[in-house]
Amino acid sequence: MPEQADAIVSAIIAKWCAGFARLDAMALASLYSKNAFFFGSNPSLYRGRDGVAAYFNGLPNWRAPSAVFSEVRVALAGPDILNMAAIVSFDLAGERPPLQVKISWVIIREDGDWKIVNHHASSREPLI
Template sequence: MDEESITQVLEQYAAAVFGKDVDALLALYDDDVRVFDLWDVWSHQGADPWRESVAGWFASVGDERVGVDFDDVQTLVTEDLATVHAIITYRDIGPDDVEQDSMQNRLTWVLGRRDGDWKIVHEHTSAPVNGETFKVNLQRY
């Protein structure tokens, strides 16, 4: 996996989220993916539970769309395994194409080569918790 391949995965992820395309998004993931998501469920094991979660997320935004930006992307690549970690920003975009709100997460992906293609085999998103208020900080300062 080279820098161009990583960029393609990031761009495909952003396009699938913006288009609320569950199939395109899930095509980036291995069937046996394990996801540690920031929201609701402790972990998702396998593509089917992750598909259900993603479909619920996309349905919850209604007429809005979600823009995705990646910052501070760093990678480590071997022949059949790659890690990607970055800061990801999700932007709520209203029907009038105006940004309504945004939030940031820390993102780590582990990608494995599957039949010649790179697939996300593990995803972990997180955000720091304020030690005094116990509130999650969804904006990087």
């Protein structure tokens, strides 16, 4: 299952990056569980697909956003649970300085598909 876990996470990352490039809140929200917890770039906790969509709909309307995942680590945490950690580099085409964050996802099998149930982003810069 480890190779399969990597493939599952790679497919989600590809869909996530494609949705982010279009700032398509509904496409992004579809990658998340109906019970998702989502901590993004602001202090608010967003819940469920509607919360995820609200977060992405609240972002500035950048002209050409892109996200690149690196240092991706995947671990099988159970038969239907994957754990993922990565660095995400955001390029917002000069509309703000490039941004790098640490991100972690817990991904579960839900209704026969793999969905992100927990999303947490934090500063890559030391806080302490």
